[in-house]
Every structure is written in C-alpha cells, then in structure tokens.
Amino acid sequence: MENSLKKNHSHFSVRDICFIALLTAACVVGRTSFQFIPNVQPITTIFIMVSLNKGFGRGFLLAVLTIITTNIYMGMGPWxxxxxxxxxxIVLLSSLLGRIPSFQRHKSLQLIFAFGAGFxxxxxxxxxxxxxxxxxxxxxxxxxxxxxxxLHATGNFIFYLLLMSILPRLFSKFWCN
Structure with missing residues (x-):
C-alpha cells in the first residue's frame, strides 16, 4: 500500500531540490547577464526544457523561484x-506537449514552440x-x-539551439525521475 502511494504521489527528492536550486541559480545569472538586451534571456528556454522533460511541477517551481529571485534584484511590482x-x-503547455511522443522526438517542433513562446x-x-x-x-x-x-522569440530560438543537446542530457544524468 505504501509503495503504491509513493508511486502515485508526486514529491521532490533531495536530489530534485538540489538540481532545481542549481538551475534557479543558472537562470538568475542568465537573466541578469542578458538584461542589457531587452527581452532576451535563456530562462524561457530553460523553463520549456525542464517542463518538457520533467513535468509541470518542476518547471513551475523553477519559474517561480527564478522570477521572484530576479525581480528582487531587478525590481518587484505588479508585473x-x-x-x-x-x-x-508556458510551463503548462510545455509539460502537456512533453507527453506527446512525436513532439519529444522532433526538435524542430520544439524550436517552433520556443519561438512562439516569446510571442x-x-x-x-x-x-x-x-x-x-x-x-x-x-x-x-x-x-x-x-x-x-x-526579440524574446528570437532569443528563445537561439538559446534552444544552443541548449537542446546539453540540458536534456544533464537532466537524464543528474536528475531523478
């Protein structure tokens, strides 16, 4: 009974929390490093990739932590x-698309989605x-x-091209399912 509850209950392991913390730090650095180019930053791409590969919960947690942390630095407000x-x-759509095998296989569809996510x-x-x-x-x-x-869409496309072979391998190597 306990094993079936654990199997159906989504929870974060210590390894998940550590990896989310590291990704949050990377997103914060990425967003602040590119702040001189309006709307161009790697965070949308990273949110999409995490959501496609690891689901809504992890993607949304990463997005919330990143936005709150960077907005403390860049300015917090109603925005x-x-x-x-x-x-x-975007995270919800990404996680839903991640359940479609053909979307997972075709990187070109993911690039189109990343571009469209900017708009x-x-x-x-x-x-x-x-x-x-x-x-x-x-x-x-x-x-x-x-x-x-x-600008946001173009940045997403370029960052997706740069990260699409790196991040999924890191996820499968270091992140629990």
Missing amino acids: TMTQLFAYGT LFGFLTACGDVLIYGISAFWPYYLQGVYFDL
Missing part, C-alpha cells in the same frame, strides 16, 4: 504577477497589464510591444 501567469501558462509571453503579460493598470485600449498597447516579443 511580477503577470510574469508568473505567463510563465505558468505568447508578450501577449499574456499584456493581457495582465491591461487588467492591473486599467489600460482601455488593449490592441494598441499590445502591438507597441510586438518588437520586444520578436
């Missing part, structure tokens, strides 16, 4: 909630901003930021 909402959605992030944060700040004209507000979404 933190919109960032968490947008990244939570999805911008759209979702704009939706949140409209609600939080009471902006009455959504589309003009959103369209002003599409250039930054393109």
